[in-house]
Amino acid sequence: LKQDQNSTLPSIEEEIDQTKEDSSQIKSKNTLDIERLKIEQGKDSIIQQKIAEVMNNPVKSSYEFKDGLLFKLMIMREGCNMKKKLIYLPSSMINDLLQVYHSDPLTGHFGVQRTYLKIKNKYWWPNMKQSITQYIQSCLPCQQYNISRSKIPGRLQPIPPSEGPFQLVGMDYCGPFKQTPRGNKYVLCLTDYFTRWVVAAAVPDCSAQTTAEALFNEFICKYRVPAVILSDQGTHFHNQLMEAMSKLVGYNHIYSTTYHPQPNGMIERFNATFVPQIAKFENKEDNNWNEFLLPVVFAYNTGTHSTTPYSPFQLLFGREPRLPTDGQISSFTFRKPNDYYEQLKKSMKIIHMHGRENIIRKQHQYKTQY
Template sequence: MSKKLTKTQTNWSTIEQECYAIIQAIDKWDKYLRGHEFILETDHEPLVNLPNKEQLNKRCNRWRLKLAEYRFKVKHIQGKKNNMADYLSRSPVEAAEEDIDERIQYESKFTQTDLSLPSSNNLIPLKITTAITRAQAKLQQQIMATPSNTTTDEKTNELIPQGKAAIDKESISNPLDENPNKIIPFDMDDLRKCQEEDKIVQDIKQDIQSKKNYFIENGILFRTQQLPLPSVPFVPAGRIRADILKIYHDTPGNGAHFGRDKTTRKIQERYYWPTMINDIRNHLDSCLPCAQNNYRRQKLPGKLKPIQPPEGIWKLLSMDFHGPIAPTSKQGNRYIISLTDILSKFVITKAVRDCSASTAVKFLINDVILKYGTPTCILTDNGTHFTAQLMNNLFQHLGVSHLYSTVYHPQTNGQIERFNATMDGKIAALCNERRTNWDEVLQYVTFNYNTSIHATTKQIPFEIMHGRQATLPFDQQDAIISLTQDPEHCQQIKTYMGKLEDEARKNILKSQQ
């Protein structure tokens, strides 16, 4: 690879230009070099000691710190032996562009007490804190160069399917500009029309008497499934299948880029088609945000010492701070405080500005106790924000047992640590290019985690916690609501939730074994 220098870069000193060439090469082949030891040859001898000592030149010293992530040795070669690099430098093939690390990003100067969203007139420059790829930088430059009239609400609504009338109007005005990745909302009438045009559905309807798993209701073909899955509409091949996959995986309100099992269960509870499992797997395998942001898992060697599941819900909670997160959000938030119930796996999260004891106390009172009741025990690490006298006084007044994890052993609090790892990848998948709105998508990720089936308990945390299934934003609902009077409803709910807890406890013990 080779590229031209901008007018500003041509005024740099020789050592800066030579060091910039190294930075560009390593950045381009990062995927091949990271984690491997390699030799870097240069004909500029002052750079031989670049990784070993601090540089007087501030720009080169910043690059030296960036190169500290790699394992390499710098070797000096004579200029007459550096024929290939010299040839490429005289025949550059890429256009000149600025150094990405010297760009500036903009961040709100609003304080914690401000509730309104910041406008573009109240932005101040801030030195960039995260590495941005070259493609992202170009895209960011195009966005900054092109004025946009869209508001924050419109950006959020792009990820949630809008009303059918608005989409129809847009498709009429621009019939040739249809985006294949855009979600077109549909209702049961659209599904009925698609079934009428599908040959497979018509064949099943004609021979419906011999089909044990199918029945017709209001002109729509339904399929019965094994309990606890309900009877759901049959989705014919076509655009609707692709839209369902995008809705229940890509959108923040319905999917938030969670994994295969969670996405499969959500769709199985609402729709059916024969190749659904393979289609979901292929869609997730080809999802770029998931591939870029998800952690890779590998079981650690040795025997585990898991915590026994508690007797009931809200008996044992696990709490932790996560951060600092870079970059700081538009609202000035840098940390996430999260809390999860060990039995139900129900999670509560909140984006905060700091990780002080007062912040943890406010979160416990306002977001946990006043909404869900007082827990029996809370497990935390030995951070000063949890060992402070303010926190101990709160626990003593409420009668809550405060448990501490083993020193220098985060696996004790592994339940919340595992959620933090999952949360990072999902938030990154839903964020904007600059990652400055991560606190806005945090609650979407938490909601989808709570409404998705958990791999350990084989239950949905929201259902164990509330005794009912959550209705997602795009779910099809009946227009007429009927309310039944059942004097034993309260007892039935208690019995039902008791069965869910027992089943979750058995599955936890099975997974631990």
């Protein structure tokens, strides 16, 4: 690609320098390393008391002291005797951890439950959920931008859940927003109805051509051709170009009716979530909201969804996401591709079955409450 002489885009050298600078900033902010955990646990009187109890009677303890760290042993799930080791977080590090897991762009300023579910598989401390609740309730950006969502009266007709990922994908626009330095004013959002996986693309307008290009480049080329796309009847979706594209690529494009747009309600609910999340990070003077778009989508896709209840990442890829907050991996195991594939097939079958059952259960629940 040729760079225009009048272009304001940075050169490759400038990009590399900026990347180095950003990396050094990230490293300086990484306060949750093992050595600091050991030091802070050593200063915590309650943790030191627990360590003494474990050393005196390790068999009957619900804690484990290993490699200089105290862990809390928690049963993984009901009916399973396997226990998971969670780092006992010192009280001096709770605010630092909540800053990383709630206030960072890659964790997205989401609510109590999503934040709690991301933390609870890695760390533990007494009254953990209460601490998280208090922290988020005192978060100024959340207080400023979070909105309550009341139910609209009427009859709810949920869409039956599909059998797997990308069989039914909702598509909608969010915006217009203030124009960014890159010229973007809208966001095209696509949401998979099975996994709840979200793809979002910042675009300069919502014309038919822009819609077709973003759909093809950001979704179809990166994931697959969906079986069905559901959208409203806006002219950016309902036009000859989009109709020709659906026939050429091979998907069925259906539309919600003008007076009954609820079938595409799931993606509209995400849009209602997305707007305040972006607002918590953007610089109003620079109008740089598109710089936080992908981190916020990442935070959403790696957070546990209340309906399934898995993260969209886990339902799509069959494994738990690894987050920047998880630190460096100390060791890993080599596996043959065939062995990994067979294990992945088994895992995906179980996860998809449970996910679909939970979607149906939640839909019945929503229908009775609507």
